Amino acid sequence: MPQTRPLGAQISHMLKDRGVDVIFGIPGVHNQEMYRGIEEAGITHVLARHEQGAGFMADGYARATGKVGVAYVITGPGLCNIMTPMGQAYSDSVPLLVISSCLDETAARRGQLHQMKDQEIAAGTVCDWSETAHTADAAYTLIDRALLEMQSQRQRPKHIQVPIAQLEASVNAAPPTRPVWPDLGSHPHWEDEVADLLRAAKRPLFVFGGGATEADAFAEALDVIYPAEAAVFCTYAGRGIVPADYPLNYGAYLARPESAEIIGQADLVIAVGTSLDEVDLWRDHLGHTAPLVRIDIDPEVFADAQNAEIRIKADAGMFLSALAGKLGQTQRKSDWSAQDVVEQRSRWRNETIVERPGIVPIVDALRAATPPDTMIYSDMTQIAYVAKEVWDMDRPGHWHHPYGFGTLGYATPAAIGGAVARRGQPTMAIIGDYGFHYTMAELGVAVELGLSLPIILWDNGKLKEIEDSMIQAQIAPNAVIAHNPDFCKLAEAFGAKAVAPKSLAEMQDAVRAAFDADGPTLIYITPDITG
Structure with missing residues (x-):
């Protein structure tokens, strides 16, 4: 007879059979059945510090590999926390599969732990589709549908939720996968x-x-x-x-x-x-x-x-x-x-220099210190805005940025996901001081995994892009300056290395050393670095 297991465990075995090797997430009492089968199936689990971080890590992993990034989250707040990464993945066409638990009954019973009015619809606002699997067969069908659509259509995130009682129920394994032949097009001439x-x-x-x-x-x-x-x-x-x-x-x-x-x-x-x-x-x-x-x-x-x-x-x-x-x-x-x-390119480069003074020399120096094949994850920060124009990449698909949704806090966890996917290959994060606040707890994951990850932290002491926009709109700048911690001491408290170079040459040395380090390195730079 076929081996039966709780559906939560069978889902992990199914994903492994479909080629999933890594899952990002956080366990909770509502989704713990999904964790029953992870190790048994031979899948690596990366424990994030926040579901937003888990989603960005899965996003970064997907962009680095071209494979589906998978995240497990709990009912209610877990799903809400990962909705920002889902929205980012939707706008940037990233194959992200979020599987969550959900409550068995919500219409006739209120006041339950992690209860939302309509979790399925909430998730559906930021992804391609969001569906509830009320049976094991429905769960298997929806997972295969999600994976096959990501292979044959524009890659976009999907959300599948499974009621807790179904996750706990003992069921047969998913059926074997079947190949799908590629669409060769319908325009013969x-x-x-x-x-x-x-x-x-x-x-x-x-x-x-x-x-x-x-x-x-x-x-x-x-x-x-x-x-x-x-x-x-x-x-x-x-x-x-x-x-x-x-x-x-x-x-x-x-x-x-x-x-x-x-x-x-x-x-x-x-x-x-x-x-x-x-x-x-x-x-x-x-x-x-x-x-x-x-x-x-x-x-x-x-x-x-x-x-x-x-x-x-x-x-x-x-x-x-x-x-x-x-x-x-x-x-x-x-x-x-x-x-x-x-x-023409020279004129445009000069425009960039005038618009955001002092940043182009930093970008040029950083590029000179970055080895070939480096995969870079950047955040919503002025140094990245400049680099996206003036940094010519030597190969495609190696610079990842939160383009459409435009969220802050993307770079650090996404780079962690990319580094997990690219062990032994160079990966780097570029993030601003304000964006770093959003997901800095994920630095602990990079330390835990021993990732050789340089994190370039650009600190101009404010939301400079917003300040510039306010001035241009003739608005007196306000609410653009926040108190920052000592970022280097903060990184060291996590167990990471930290350095604050005083010159571009020192920055380049720090970057080269960071790629060879046995853990992440925070490289803290300010506008003063150019003298």
Whole structure:
């Protein structure tokens, strides 16, 4: 006879069978049955200090691996605490699966521990979908549905809740998984049409987004832009897809207003794997006057204000591979000027220097001290805003930021999740003083796990970006300064290493040492570091 176990344990065994190796979370009396089977199934559990931290760790793990990040949380406050990471994962297309317990009955009984009016609906406001599994078969079906949708559609978070009595009930194991064949597309001749447009174009231009950062798309992109001699912009999430030394690479300056004028000079624009959101453009329209070709796995983007003439639902790698095959390796000459690109990028860099004085030299020094293949997680802080524009990545998918939802406190726990996924490979966090307050308790997790994680803590003593915005809006700045602790002593109290370099050279030495340390290192820097 099949072995029966409590459903809470069977869920862990099912996840292991589906390829899940790590779960982030916090146990409680309402979800303890989910913890019965974790070790037995051979899954590593990472104990967060707060459910928000658990969600960000699962997010960071998912971004680092491309696999689903899984988190276990309790009823009520546990779910509420992880809703911010769920919202962040939704806006940034991250495969995050949150499994929570829920109360068996809420309509006829009030005043229970962790009770909410409607937990399922609350979670559904920040994720792709939220469902309740009232039986074991429903739990198995919903888990497989979530995992399969994350493989075949735009990756977004899902929430599944299971009543406590069901988690405790003894049930049979989940059925074995079955493969799903990839969608090869439904446009048999689109590559011929797009290739013909590219051959005819004198000023073709590509916009690459985070959806084009997978390894196959990265390689194929070069086989398209070089023969076409196309100009390129990338979104912040798309950095690294095109090499920094490609002569017609405008970089990640897409949000600069003047980029609209340059895009308006193109006679063909092809946007690959980008939804062209507000946080990509900071304007309503891309700026194109020529035909726009959109390639995305999510048809929702085809109905936006960009009004693309050609709309292709396809995986970025598949599209670029097919297009490269049609173009061949024949080099052609476009009307773009490499010198114009160099001069324009220099102007934009200078604008950045003027807008946020003193930060660019710090970013340049930090980049010079960072080894190749470093995966970076940043927070909502001015040093990250500058770096996203001026730091050219040497490979795609290695800089992660809370782009859309824009939460504070993301970087530290997300970097912990990334470091768990990338043992032996360099991972780094960049966070501001205020954001560090949000999730600084997770520093204990990095110490507990012995992660060689540099945490660059930028302390300008205030919410400087908000102060600048208030001044620009002619509002007298208020509520932008908070009392900070001695961050180095705080880190040391957790058992982490801490250093406060006084020069850029000292900062670089500290960063190099931190990658080789046997635990996390807080590297505390202020605007005074540039002298």
